[in-house]
Amino acid sequence: MTRTTTTRRRTLLAAAAAALSLALAACGSDGMDGMDHAASPTVSAAPGHDTAGTSHDPDGMDGMDGMEGMNGTAGTGGSADGLAAERGGYRLDGTLSGTEYRFTVTGPDGGALTSYRPEQTEEMHFYAIRSDLSGFQHLHPVMSPDGTWTAPLAALRPGDWRMYASFVPGAGAGAGTGLVLSRTATVPGQDAPVPLPAAAASTTADGYTVTVSGAPKAGAPGGLTVTVGKDGQPVTDLEPYLGTYAHLTAFHAGDQAFAHLHPEAEAAENAGGGPTLAFHAELPQAGDWRLFLQFRTGGALHTAALTLNVAA
Numbered sequence: 129m130t131r132t133t134t135t136r137r138r139t140l141l142a143a144a145a146a147a148l149s150l151a152l153a154a155c156g157s158d159g160m161d162g163m164d165h166a167a168s169p170t171v172s173a174a175p176g177h178d179t180a181g182t183s184h185d186p187d188g189m190d191g192m193d194g195m196e197g198m199n200g201t202a203g204t205g206g207s208a209d210g211l212a213a214e215r216g217g218y219r220l221d222g223t224l225s226g227t228e229y230r231f232t233v234t235g236p237d238g239g240a241l242t243s244y245r246p247e248q249t250e251e252m253h254f255y256a257i258r259s260d261l262s263g264f265q266h267l268h269p270v271m272s273p274d275g276t277w278t279a280p281l282a283a284l285r286p287g288d289w290r291m292y293a294s295f296v297p298g299a300g301a302g303a304g305t306g307l308v309l310s311r312t313a314t315v316p317g318q319d320a321p322v323p324l325p326a327a328a329a330s331t332t333a334d335g336y337t338v339t340v341s342g343a344p345k346a347g348a349p350g351g352l353t354v355t356v357g358k359d360g361q362p363v364t365d366l367e368p369y370l371g372t373y374a375h376l377t378a379f380h381a382g383d384q385a386f387a388h389l390h391p392e393a394e395a396a397e398n399a400g401g402g403p404t405l406a407f408h409a410e411l412p413q414a415g416d417w418r419l420f421l422q423f424r425t426g427g428a429l430h431t432a433a434l435t436l437n438v439a440a
């Protein structure tokens with residue numbers, strides 16, 4: 129690779145980013161909410177992430193007695209920040225047992241909800257994050273016929289965690305409207321908090337450099353542009369992941385409010401994605417947010433994390 133070629137590619141990259149920024153200024157869509165893709169092949173090389181849970185017998189909730197898991201406390205937030213355990217007649221209940229979180233969503237009729245509409249190819253997106261915003265995990269649990277979901281988490285460090293269920297009900301008064309419900313869970317033991325890394329425009333993961341540009345304001349719709357590079361070169365072989373080329377979630381420092389940043393474009397058939405990805409951002413609160421960008425190359429899932437400061 130000659131220096132000239134590298135420079136030219138960087139110039140093209142900058143031009144592409146500028147063009148996207150302009151396009152974003154006009155963005156007002158609902159993003160990818162409610163999109164209903166055929167399931168994409170989701171083979172993951174990252175243990176504990178994006179792994180399908182195993183089926184459990186419907187009576188599996190017995191036998192939880194004496195376990196270390198705790199029934200989480202409900203959040204008090206009533207807004208769409210993902211901190212409430214109950215919203216619109218739907219309620220999350222869950223129990224952490226070791227590294228396995230089993231949960232149900234109770235619908236407005238008082239029964240366990242068993243009907244869901246896929247969003248970004250999955251009926252249930254599950255997240256676990258430690259109260260210091262370290263230890264992010266994102267899984268797609270499996271539901272047994274009685275509506276019990278099982279999320280097999282990777283190792284959890286001692287401390288306070290919050291477990292989020294993100295889904296679109298397929299039945300009840302709220303059918304078709306996305307919900308994020310959460311509860312806390314405590315993992316026994318002592319482990320010091322991890323200080324939140326300082327806000328930064330870029331970070332690295334598995335040799336990839338991820339750069340985020342954009343200056344979202346609290347509560348206002350805006351755009352975030354993510355650029356993926358490797359060894360100084362733009363990456364253009366991103367593989368589809370959950371129907372798009374990257375998945376971006378954010379958690380607010382302090383209260384762990386949740387936000388899913390919707391991609392502006394779906395993944396195309398037989399075409400690699402990157403290096404630039406545009407997201408529709410609407411972060412409800414000012415302050416520091418921890419962003420987790422997940423993308424796939426060569427069959428492997430990568431997770432990049434960085435801190436973004438959102439102005440009031």
Ligand SMILES: [Cu+2]
Pocket residue numbers: 250252253254266267268370
């Ligand atoms: Cu997901």
